[in-house]
Amino acid sequence: MTQLRCAFLTKKDAEFAGQDDPLLASELQSRGWDIQAVDWRNDSVHWADFDVVLIRSPWNYYLFPSEFRAAIAKIEQSGVRLLHPRSTIEKNIDKGYLAQLLASGHPIVPTRFVPANTVELTRESVQLWCREFSCDSVVVKPVVSAGSEKTFLLIGNSADSAPCIDAVPAIAVQAFREGTMMVQPFVASVQYDGEYSLVFLDGTLHHAVRKVPKVGDFRVQVQHGGVYTKLDPEDWLISASQAILRDYVPRTLYARVDWVRNSLSNCQSNSSPFLIMEVELIEPDLYLRFTQDGIRTYASILDRWVKVE
Numbered sequence: 001m002t003q004l005r006c007a008f009l010t011k012k013d014a015e016f017a018g019q020d021d022p023l024l025a026s027e028l029q030s031r032g033w034d035i036q037a038v039d040w041r042n043d044s045v046h047w048a049d050f051d052v053v054l055i056r057s058p059w060n061y062y063l064f065p066s067e068f069r070a071a072i073a074k075i076e077q078s079g080v081r082l083l084h085p086r087s088t089i090e091k092n093i094d095k096g097y098l099a100q101l102l103a104s105g106h107p108i109v110p111t112r113f114v115p116a117n118t119v120e121l122t123r124e125s126v127q128l129w130c131r132e133f134s135c136d137s138v139v140v141k142p143v144v145s146a147g148s149e150k151t152f153l154l155i156g157n158s159a160d161s162a163p164c165i166d167a168v169p170a171i172a173v174q175a176f177r178e179g180t181m182m183v184q185p186f187v188a189s190v191q192y193d194g195e196y197s198l199v200f201l202d203g204t205l206h207h208a209v210r211k212v213p214k215v216g217d218f219r220v221q222v223q224h225g226g227v228y229t230k231l232d233p234e235d236w237l238i239s240a241s242q243a244i245l246r247d248y249v250p251r252t253l254y255a256r257v258d259w260v261r262n263s264l265s266n267c268q269s270n271s272s273p274f275l276i277m278e279v280e281l282i283e284p285d286l287y288l289r290f291t292q293d294g295i296r297t298y299a300s301i302l303d304r305w306v307k308v309e
Contacts, residue, residue: 003032003033003034004032004033004034004051004052004306005033005034005036005049005050005051005052006028006033006034006035006036006050006051006052006053006054007036007037007038007045007047007050007052007053007054008021008025008035008036008037008038008054008056008057009038009040009053009054009055009056009057009058009075009283010037010038010039010040010056010057010058011039011040011057011058011059011060012037012039013037013038013039013042014036014037015037016037016057017037017056017057017059018057018059018285019289020285020286020287020288020289020295021037021056021057023288023289023295024056024288024295024298024299025037027295027296027299028299028302031299031303036050038053040058040061040068040071041064041067041071046078047074047075047078047080048078048079048080050080051080051081051306052080052081052082052083052306053075053080053081053082053083054083054302055082055083055084055089055282055283056283057283058282058283059146059147059283061146061282061283062142062144062145062146062149065093065144068093069089069090069093072086072089072090073086081306083253083305084252084253084254084281084282088249088252088281088282089281089282091248091249091281092249092279092280092281092282093144093282094143094144094180095143095144095145095182095278096113096143096180097248097279098111098182098276098278099111099113100248101244101247101248101276101279104247104248106240106243106244106247106276107240107262107272107274107275107276108275108276109184109185109187109260109264109275109276109277110133110184110185110264111182111183111184112129112132112182112183112184113143113180113181113182113183114176114180114181114182114183115180116176116177116178116179116180116181117176117177117178119176120173120176121140121168121172121173121175121176122168123168126138126154126155126156126168127156129156129183130156130185133184133185134185134265135156135185135186135264136155136156136186137153137154137155137156137185137186138153138154138156138183138184138185138186139151139152139153139154139183139184139185139186139218140152140154140172140175140176140181140182140183140184141181141182142175142179142180142181142182143179143180143181143182144179146283147221147223148219148221148224150171150172150175151219152169152172153186153218154168154172185264186218187260187261187262187263187264187275188263189260189261189262189263190213190218190220190260191213191217191218192212193212193260193261193263194210194211194212194213194220194226194260195210195211195220195258195259195260195277196208196209196210196211196231196233196237196258196259196260196261196274197209197210197211197256197257197258197259197287198233198237198238198241198256198257198258198259199254199255199256199284199286199287200241200245200252200254200255200256200257201253201254201286201297201298201301202252202253202254202301202304202305203245203251203252205233205238205241205242206291206294206297207230207287207290207291207294208230208231208232208233208237209228209229209230209231209287209290210228210229210230210231211226211227211228212226212227212229213225213226214226214227228287228290230287230290230291234273236273236274237259237274240259240272240274241257241259244257244276244279245257245279248279249281252281253301253302253305254281254284254286254298255279255280255281255284256279256280256284256285256286257276257279257280258276258277258278258279258280259274259275259276259277260274260275260277261273261274261275262274262275286298
């Protein structure tokens with residue numbers, strides 16, 4: 001029987017990244033798949049040599065978004081089956097999609113999008129945003145980013161209303177000059193309650209993970225000291241996540257919807273118990289290792305998907 005040739009699109013040739021990739025590769029190989037880890041930046045790859053390209057861990061794509069888009073286009077043009085397809089990648093690569101979700105009635109963290117080089121990041125601009133959002137501090141980050149890269153918590157006013165933003169990080173100032181940035185009120189609940197990640201496989205909720213930052217930080221990623229635990233999500237989170245996926249991308253092989261508990265006193269979505277942080281459809285960590293059957297379930301779904309078309 002002919003083996004199904006599959007490229008795991010990753011950040012380095014012949015290296016399965018993260019904790020899930022080697023486990024998933026092993027499971028698929030046991031089912032007759034021929035798996036190869038391929039760097040998305042490798043221009044010498046003949047993509048047509050594969051039956052399917054599965055986007056797994058190109059976790060450095062945000063550093064080279066234009067090149068990544070070109071690589072995805074090249075893979076699609078080769079005729080190989082790409083999961084997810086290019087249309088989904090293009091729709092999800094820029095967090096401007098949050099505005100679309102808001103327009104559809106979904107509760108996002110209030111967000112202002114600032115085009116490149118239109119606003120100088122200063123004490124005054126931070127204070128202006130704090131007044132706009134009726135908050136004491138804001139979070140700024142690029143619209144194309146991952147892992148809290150170039151993400152900063154900026155305090156506009158201290159308890160005694162004295163300016164507290166004298167030392168604006170130079171890298172943040174430069175980021176506002178180079179690309180579109182997002183400005184959001186700081187949702188303080190993330191520091192003690194964390195983020196809630198709901199993982200969907202083939203459109204169905206499979207599991208959820210809660211990610212809590214280390215003391216004194218607001219970034220929940222494990223590389224910043226965050227701690228992850230499996231949880232049973234509230235019914236509201238499940239139904240709200242399902243509604244988002246139906247409106248945004250109706251059919252997905254995989255998806256991760258990240259939420260934060262709403263602790264804002266004044267926002268457009270104040271009646272919502274949770275607010276959307278992001279919907280990840282490109283290369284999210286699916287935390288399959290946190291479940292008893294996640295690897296096997298995903299492998300079975302992949303078996304079905306590649307035989308459908």
